[in-house]
Amino acid sequence: MPEVDALKAKEWEVGIYQEEIAAGQGIKIRRRPATGLPPHYVGPFEFDLQNEGNTPRNILEAIIWSKDVEVTQRKEKNPYAVLKKLLDKAPPARDFIGALKKANSRTSFPGLIAEVKKASPSRGVLRENFDPVQIAKAYEKGGAACLSVLTDEKYFQGSFENLEAIRNSGVQACDSAIDAWQIYYARIKGADAILLIAAVLPDLDIKYMIKICKLFRMTALVEVHDEREFDRVIEIEGIQLIGINNRDLETFELNIANTKKLLEGERGQKIREKGIMVVGESGLFTPADIAYVQEAGVKAVLVGESLVKQEDPSAGIAQLFGKDISL
Ligand SMILES: O=C(O)c1ccccc1NCC(=O)[C@H](O)[C@H](O)COP(=O)(O)O
Numbered sequence: 001m002p003e004v005d006a007l008k009a010k011e012w013e014v015g016i017y018q019e020e021i022a023a024g025q026g027i028k029i030r031r032r033p034a035t036g037l038p039p040h041y042v043g044p045f046e047f048d049l050q051n052e053g054n055t056p057r058n059i060l061e062a063i064i065w066s067k068d069v070e071v072t073q074r075k076e077k078n079p080y081a082v083l084k085k086l087l088d089k090a091p092p093a094r095d096f097i098g099a100l101k102k103a104n105s106r107t108s109f110p111g112l113i114a115e116v117k118k119a120s121p122s123r124g125v126l127r128e129n130f131d132p133v134q135i136a137k138a139y140e141k142g143g144a145a146c147l148s149v150l151t152d153e154k155y156f157q158g159s160f161e162n163l164e165a166i167r168n169s170g171v172q173a174c175d176s177a178i179d180a181w182q183i184y185y186a187r188i189k190g191a192d193a194i195l196l197i198a199a200v201l202p203d204l205d206i207k208y209m210i211k212i213c214k215l216f217r218m219t220a221l222v223e224v225h226d227e228r229e230f231d232r233v234i235e236i237e238g239i240q241l242i243g244i245n246n247r248d249l250e251t252f253e254l255n256i257a258n259t260k261k262l263l264e265g266e267r268g269q270k271i272r273e274k275g276i277m278v279v280g281e282s283g284l285f286t287p288a289d290i291a292y293v294q295e296a297g298v299k300a301v302l303v304g305e306s307l308v309k310q311e312d313p314s315a316g317i318a319q320l321f322g323k324d325i326s327l
Helices: 003-024 059-077 080-087 096-107 132-142 160-168 180-188 203-215 227-234 257-263 265-274 287-296 313-321
Strands: 040-042 045-047 111-116 146-149 174-177 193-197 219-224 241-245 277-281 300-303
Touching: 059 180, 080 180, 096 111, 096 146, 096 219, 096 277, 111 132, 111 313, 132 146, 132 160, 132 313, 146 160, 160 180, 174 180, 180 193, 180 203, 193 203, 203 219, 219 227, 227 241, 227 265, 241 257, 257 265, 257 277, 257 287, 277 287, 287 313
Parallel strands: 111 146, 111 300, 174 193, 193 219, 219 241, 241 277, 277 300
Antiparallel strands: 040 045
């Protein structure tokens, strides 16, 4: 077997092993398509054996596969050695959780993480005249404690340029990661926090990424959607901020009762004992929705669609909370 095929075969074996670990933790999302078996030779002819693992099973898997390719290409252009030199020049990370706590005690409402997103896979384009800095400023004026800035270009029409521009105008920003390289890159572009999705990342990756965040004084917001993810994540040392997503990222189904369900009984008890702050994420449109997740136990909320669609996102915040929270 030629040397390059031996390497391909090894990569394939490692991939299978990693997938077994992830599957053992209930993770259904595969990080990349199965590379398939190494090419099969019959005389001078090469046959690529196709298998059914080469098609994404849902949109989240499609996003992850595309992100994996993108990160690999970006890494080639900007390897760790280059990023490490740039880290010192990045503006220092600001206290994301501190900002949420401060807003929570100032307003008695959950601290607001307002999302700067032009489009999403579930809703398409949310705002045609999209000026990220103007939206960020409106959010800040309206009383948002932090911002979540989407950097994915293909599915959310975001960019790292947006993150950098917003950071320069003085607000706290957050991005999502599937690879440690993205944390380095986001830090250089000014992110104070990073989103880690438990449906995608095995425990070991989450632990490793939390360590990197600590090193950079960044906050890790670890997102869960169901009981199994919650129970995995709650046992990971060093977790300070958990997000409960009300949107099933595989089916797009939205149900804000998900936050309540995951915070009931023993799970809620554990969260309180460990002093972990919980963020209620997605599908929040009215003051009643905010009151509902607050009653369930969240001290912060992550809101995108209902704010970004408003002509004046600042007024949209007051409408969402039923009160001006900027004061
Ligand atoms: O929103 C989507 O369609 C989506 C699809 C696949 C992966 C992630 C996705 N969204 C990220 C989020 O969870 C939301 O942007 C965030 O929680 C805000 O939600 P909303 O207030 O409902 O816009």
